[in-house]
Amino acid sequence: MTDRVHVIGAGISGLGAAHLLAREGADSVIWEAAEKPGGRAGYHLWEGQCLEYGGKNFASDWTIFNSFATEFGLIERDIQHPNFHIVLNDRLIGLAKKTTPGSAVKMLWNIGPTASLEFQRLLAQAKRNAGRLNHTEGLIQEVEDKHDHLPISHLFHRNLAQGPLRMFSIIMGAAEPEETYLSQILLFLSSFGKGTHHSVPGGLVRLFDALSKGKDLRLNARLTRIEVENGRLKALHIEEGGKTRVEPAERAIVTLPLNRLVELVDLPGDIRAEAGLIRYFPLALINAIYDADVFTPQMNSIMFQPGSILGHCSANRLYTKNHVRFTLSGRAARQVLHLPDEVLIERAEAEFGRFHPIAGNRVHYHVQRHWDGICGYAPRFTRIKRRLLDHIATIGGLEIAGDYLDGHNMEGCLTSARKAVGRMGSGAAPASVAA
Ligand SMILES: Cc1cc2nc3c(=O)[nH]c(=O)nc-3n(C[C@H](O)[C@H](O)[C@H](O)COP(=O)(O)OP(=O)(O)OC[C@H]3O[C@@H](n4cnc5c(N)ncnc54)[C@H](O)[C@@H]3O)c2cc1C
Structure with missing residues (x-):
């Protein structure tokens, strides 16, 4: 050339x-x-x-x-969180990223038998077809034709759609289950848990x-x-x-x-x-640093619930426990993105503080609004x-x-x-x- x-x-x-x-x-x-x-x-x-x-x-x-x-x-490589917490029905619950018999029982307890069974089926379907699912052709088009006429909120039990599947929708595209389709969830799940996740030191x-x-x-x-x-x-x-x-x-x-x-x-x-x-769903990411640790080795990543302005919050690295990445994503977050930076961080801290204390004083923060979302999908x-x-x-x-x-x-x-x-x-x- x-x-x-x-x-x-x-x-x-x-x-x-x-x-x-x-x-x-x-x-x-x-x-x-x-x-x-x-x-x-x-x-x-x-x-x-x-x-x-x-x-x-x-x-x-x-x-x-x-x-x-x-x-x-x-x-x-810096390694990523091996486990995470979710807020479900206003309670903070610890989960492991890898499915174990213990985590399956915990899930059953929290979302009930129907949603739990649907979730296991979906995971199995994604795993079984992982080698055949890609973003451009083949099986994914069959899934789209068969299921994408309705968002996932209509396809699954409410506890599954608003619980684990909302979590994936938020991570994938800052979207609600009413805005996410089965093809995207399957693609996401087919690579979920594959390989290990890292960030660059x-x-x-x-x-x-x-x-x-x-x-x-x-x-x-x-x-x-x-x-x-x-x-x-x-x-x-x-x-x-x-x-x-x-x-x-x-x-x-x-x-x-x-x-x-x-x-x-x-x-x-x-x-x-x-x-x-x-569609691209706007969101904001706030990096905030405190003069005392916020996270612990056991608790360093939280997914929030529908209606919260927070989508996901985590330690920037496992070893920077005083550094919080607040992600303001999902429908409630979109209503507040226009607010001044100082108001956004205060609201994010207040919401976070309902579930886990921020003991120290904030020494620095930076707000980045992503008007172009995390990624585009339809x-x-x-x-x-x-x-x-x-x-x-x-x-x-x-x-x-x-x-x-x-x-x-x-x-x-x-x-x-x-x-x-x-x-x-x-x-x-x-x-x-x-x-
Ligand atoms: C909060 C958040 C967390 C994420 N987490 C992960 C993760 O952990 N791992 C992962 O792999 N992905 C993650 N993603 C997704 C990933 O960051 C994006 O998919 C990727 O960065 C998109 O890159 P891009 O180059 O396609 O687009 P962009 O990064 O948007 O690049 C487009 C560039 O074009 C510039 N531009 C725009 N308009 C013009 C113009 N008219 N003329 C010239 N330049 C222009 C923009 O300034 C920008 O620099 C995350 C995204 C977000 C927002």
Whole structure:
């Protein structure tokens, strides 16, 4: 590949795409609207600490992410919580991530026999089909056709939908069970408990620094329009320093969330309408540091209940017990996201304090609102994506990658980036990252 490729967005999808292009010997320029890279896997630096305010954890079986980590020497790992607590009917209950006879009995006790049985069946179904479930084709389309006409709140016993399944909906997409579909839950459960989960010691800043190194990364540069002429990409309109200029472009990989992409490129009405079905549910993540420990080795991760402004709260790392990541997600949270930062943290602390005390004084906090949610998803997702991809394929020189195409996590983003680079004509991806 000889032409320089324009990559839009310096999140994990964009920088990942630029890095995969570089591995192929291709040159790129990355346009990023914000003042630093990272996007929804971004971070805030404070007193030498990296406070990640978005995606943070990765799994040991993720091929592309781990190939990057290895390449950059990020081989040490911080381990994640082996257990967690949930708030159910206003009570805090401890659960293990791995299902054991003890945890199954506990679940039965808390959600009752019908919901418990349904849950076991669902877990078994996800496990049995794990090898056949992927984000783009095959079995997942059968599931979508059969079950995605109703959200999971209609498909399962209330105690299951509002309990464990709400927990997954919140973790996956900051969504309520009324906004989540069986296809997403099955995909999530099919990889749940697979591999071990880690984060990067010292924070994701290390990965983003390594990915940015040697790249032509233009920060504070916003794409405002993608110009297409006669079925080919012609130019990108870039706003920088208060001025918009037209940058001729023959090849581009746009890695923006879908709700942003549709604002920038002309799409046929039916595809635009379908793309609009892919939803992003806004949320906020607050990092707060206290002068005394909040968490204990036994209690370091809590999922909250419907109606709470808190979705999930955890220690940033198992060994930073005085550092809380408050996630404000779900319907109740969406009602308060517009409030000033100071009000948000006070409300988050008050809600948290109903279930577990915060003994010390707060010494620092940082609020990050994610208007573009955790990831995009919709009922009958694969068909919508297929039609969108087919349409984009008719525009010469334009490719898309991002959180909505191949999975709701950083590996999914990188998978979509690898595919976009592959489609661009750079030849097959290296064997080390081939799916
Ligand atoms: C709170 C939270 C927790 C999460 N936890 C995990 C986790 O533990 N593990 C995991 O794997 N995933 C997690 N995720 C999901 C993961 O972070 C995202 O899927 C991933 O970061 C999305 O990356 P992306 O590059 O596709 O999009 P983004 O990160 O959104 O990147 C898009 C970039 O484009 C820029 N941009 C937007 N508009 C323009 C424009 N017009 N012109 C130029 N640039 C523009 C944005 O500033 C951004 O930097 C989490 C997400 C959130 C929000």
